[in-house]
Amino acid sequence: MMERLQKIDRRIIFAGLMLMIAIPLVKPLQLPVNISSETRAAYDLIEALPSGSNVLIATSIFPSTQAELEPQTIAMLNHLVKKQAKIVMAPCYPDTPPYLLKYAKMLEDAGYVEGIDYLNLPYLAGEETLYAAMGSDFKKTYDQTPSSELWDSISGVKSFSLVIVPNGGRHPLYVMAHISTPHAIDMIASITAVVLPNVQPYFNSGQIGGVVSGMNGAAEYESLVQVPGKALQGMAAQSLGHLWIIALVVLGNIGYFATRGKKAGGV
Amino acid sequence: MDFGTTLAAIVTIVAYSYLFGDNPLYRFLEHLFIGITAAVMTIQAVLNIKNQAVTPILAEGQYLWVIGIIGGIMMLARFTKKYAWVSRAPLSLIIGATSALSIIRAVESEIVKQVAATVNLKWTSVDGAIYILCVVLPMAYLIFTINEKSKSGHAVTSLGKLGQYAMMLAFGASMGATVMARISMVVGRLQFLIQDWLKLGV
8 A cells, every 4th residue: 555655646646736726726715825935025116106207117917927927027017017017018938929929919008009108129139148138228129110209219228117027937037147237227036936046146135126936926916016917816826836846745744654664664 | 618728628638648558649749749849939039039139130220230140140050061161160159258257157156155154154053054154065066176095085985974964854855846847837727627727626
């Protein structure tokens, strides 16, 4: 019996995980959300923006980061709309532009006008070199962008009061080094949970002003702006999924410790 | 329930079917995914060259981009044994530029500011003390140029052993964050299947 605990069929493990996640999605559960200091700091940065401030969203959202970054982005866009911020969105990954079209539609539904209140820049390749170019000469980097009221009002990267970086990799560190730190521009890292250990030291040192991390960060932000979205719904599912994994870890350990003596005796 | 959503739902289910065992539908999807990805990447690369180099040269007379295009063509020499050496020049340029950017980033953001922030931490607070210990102890573990038999070497080795525990804590936190991120991906897909496709729980 105890040996079986260490050899649970993987199909049972996956079926159990799917079931645990699916139940709260079909029948939503309300779980309390504790606001972390990182998410609170990000919220405070946007809340402190004067009306009409320019905000740059340098984003690299793509399908494998969508579940975490999209709810974060939508929650922050909702907040930026409330603050009547002017939003410039720059895709920094080849798969990102279709997402920005979706967010543009969302902004237009909120009364934003393209070229006046928001702007979608074209995708440019380069990753770190792109951010270095943005920091060096923002207008020249995007020199093929057509003239518009918002674009003409921007003279360089210093025209932005805040930079938000939704990304599942090292891009927030590139932006911090080439844009935020040298030009003293506030920055929010909007990241997948797996990146948090890499970004946390820079938040602790004050180099990154706010961090929204993973689906839990998105849920916290949705809770702060009081616009419930997919993250708040997903958190119950995620919590039950974690419970399932913890239960499996405990069962595996029980099986291991219960059979350890027997195996040693048998040899 | 539109066709695109239904197709995406079926593809998601077929992708997850691998968890319960390999099957022909999954293998077909795997090949389809690789094919589509290759096609998209090719088109994206062509568009990058067109938008970022060819158009500025032809429409705006920015002839410096010619150097980039020549460098790109030189990289293709790697596919021949005789002229593979030609690709070293643009490659060294890329490595040099990347190193320069990384050094600028590392010195200011990842060394100076991080050291300053750590030095300024307060020993008296629990968080600060843990933070400082988790910086110093793994550093002791990573000192390899000390005579372990000397008194100071013995002390550093002992501290280094404690540093292993500090690193295990960091790896544990990374592992936990990774599990959370992976579960989020499953939650996102099941939200799509259950709420966007089947319209349940909305």
